[in-house]
Amino acid sequence: MYDHSMTKAQLQALLNRGVVKLVFRKKSDKSLRTMLATTSPGGGMPSAPAKPSSRPIPENNLLVWDTEAEGLRSLDLDTLTEAPELVFEL
Numbered sequence: 001m002y003d004h005s006m007t008k009a010q011l012q013a014l015l016n017r018g019v020v021k022l023v024f025r026k027k028s029d030k031s032l033r034t035m036l037a038t039t040s041p042g043g044g045m046p047s048a049p050a051k052p053s054s055r056p057i058p059e060n061n062l063l064v065w066d067t068e069a070e071g072l073r074s075l076d077l078d079t080l081t082e083a084p085e086l087v088f089e090l
Contacts, residue, residue, distance in 0.1 A: 002082050011077065011084055012062060015039040018089035019067055022075065023082040032081060037064040037073065042090035044070065 006014075014020055015038055022035045039045050045065035057063055061074045 002080050004077070004080065006084060008060070008062065008077060012039065014084055014086055015062070015064060017086060019043055019087045021085045021087050022064075022080065024075065024079040025081055027076070027079065035064075035073065035075075036067045036087060037075070038067060038090065039064055040090045043067055046072075 011020075018040060019036050019038045022037055024033055024035070025031070026033050039062070041047060043065060044067055057074055058076070060077050062077065064073050064075050065071075066073045
């Protein structure tokens, strides 16, 4: 079980470096999901969302680019079940 020892700033820095494997528990049905994500423009992350959301991003969430689904996702850091792992640098 992941002890959440990585801070939000550390995870943001890792996501900025490249594609990161994230394993988390979905809130909707409690199933586990693995997502490859980044916040690097080189990984496909848009510099600005095409349709900005009117909802603010909660304090404990990060806006990431899901490289497989090719879409923005709001990741709740409390749902992570494994330590984030850098898959490759961009």
